[in-house]
Amino acid sequence: MNTVEIQLKVKSKFINKYKSGYPLITKEAIINLHDVTEEGTVITLVDERNQFIAKGYYGKQNKGYGWVLSRKEKEQFDLSFFEKKLQKAIIARDSFYKSTETNSFRVFNGEGDGIGGFTIEYFDGYYLINWYSKGIYEFREYIIQSLSKLVSFKAIYQKKRFDTKGTYIEEDDFVAGDRGEFPIIVKENGINYAVYLNESAMVGIFLDQRDVRKTIRDKYAKGKTVLNTFSYTGAFSVAAALGGAEKTTSVDLANRSLSKTIEQFSLNGIDYEAQDIIVEDVFHYFKYAVKKKLKFEMVILDPPSFARSKKHVFSAEKDYKNLLKEAISITEKNGIIVASTNSSSFGMDKFKGFIDTACKETGSRYKILEEYSLPIDFKTIKEFPEGNYLKVVFINKL
Known part of the structure; x- marks a missing residue:
């Protein structure tokens, strides 16, 4: 750990933002970011008159260049x-x-x-x-x-x-x-899930969707045919099946999704052979479903915010609206679409805008039934709204 503290000057138009508690150190806010090169360096943010604003550490990640940890000048990160x-x-x-x-x-x-x-x-x-x-x-x-x-x-x-x-x-x-x-x-x-802490970065379940899975199980799944796209290990499908879904269909491009989804069903006493588990590009599957005139009473859309397959590059900000249009086309009248995104690059209002546009462009009427953001254990602060990245909307296709 670097014990030298380095002063970084904040551009005047960003000073109030940091004074009011914004925690992320960004490139465009700092005049002399090139002065610090070593990860973990303690940095002090000052204004152009060298007045103290806050202190934190330098650390490059996809979001920015470090984080403010304290508003106290003498604070030690010990x-x-x-x-x-x-x-x-x-x-x-x-x-x-x-x-x-x-x-x-x-x-x-x-x-x-x-x-x-x-x-x-x-x-x-x-x-x-x-x-x-x-x-x-x-x-x-x-x-x-x-x-x-x-x-x-x-x-x-x-x-x-x-x-x-x-x-x-x-x-x-x-x-x-x-x-x-x-x-x-x-x-x-009460639902069982298998977790592997010794494999890849993804351990088998995304904990931020806990409330959404419970809602699917308790309120919406009963008697429905359910399509779970970008299904990963099938956690939503398990919740739907336990909620009395007539049948679930899980679609994911990754080969491992098959054995992982079988495992999750089996842990909960569900006959996986009575469910459909399909390893395929979701975009291909939509085309197949349209061709075969398949319709579902519930469609769950939880794509990664960015994904690349052989034929597709998907970015939530650019492509979610079109993904919704595909989902609308295979959702039964009066069916439910669970639209979810973990992209932090736009907020709930913009997300609802995608929903509205997709419905208008497909000539569909809709009603929003309920919406979710992060559960309470995923604590967020109002000064950093992008930290509350999860947006889930339950849509009733009328």
Whole structure:
């Protein structure tokens, strides 16, 4: 860890933004960003008269160049600093720790809990730290030591997600405790899911969709034919099947999605052979469904914010509207579309604009039934709205 502190000058038009609590250090806001080159360097933000604004650390990630951690000039980013932040976050999740129905949740949500650049998730006694920059990784000993002191655990694992080429850095992910036997079976609102902390960056379930899966199961799935696109390990399909769906169809391009989805169904006592699990490009599948005149009573759309297959490049901001039009064309009258995106580059209003335009362009009437953003364990702050990236809208096609 670099002990030298470097001053960065904030351009005048960004000063009020940082003074009012904006946490992300961005290229366009800083005059002399080139003065700092070493990841993990402590940086002090000052105005053009060298008056103190805030301090944080330098760490390149896809969002920016580091995070503000404190508004106190004399604050030291030492063991006690990290311990206090982690302790506050753990106390705030007390109801999750006590739950008998759910034992998988987010313990620390980056800037929402006061330190941008990493997250911690809990899976039935196992903790997983996701590092998003080399900068925050420089502080890993403080963070791991603090976590080890504050909680009892079966094991701690980590994922380094800061390779400059945008791919996951593969290496041993085990940090402390006793190595797990994978999969570990976790519970979410009474549903079982298999989780692998020793494979890729994606462990088998996206915890931010917990409330959405519960709503599908409890309110909308009963008796319906359900299409789950970009289905990954089939978590939405499992929730729908447990909610009494007549049949689920899961479509994903990745070969592993087949065995992973079979596994999730089987863990919940669902006959996977009565469900359809299809390994195919979702865009091809839409064309096939139109050709075969297939219609579904519920269509779940949860694409990655950016995806590339052999024939398609999908970007949520550019292409979500057209994806919705494809979904509308194979949704039954009075059917439900669950439209979801985790893109932080636009907000809920713009997302609803995509929905409105897609319905108008296909001549469809619709009603919005309910909407979701991140669940409460994914803590966010009002000064950083893009941190609340999840947008889910339940649409009734009239």
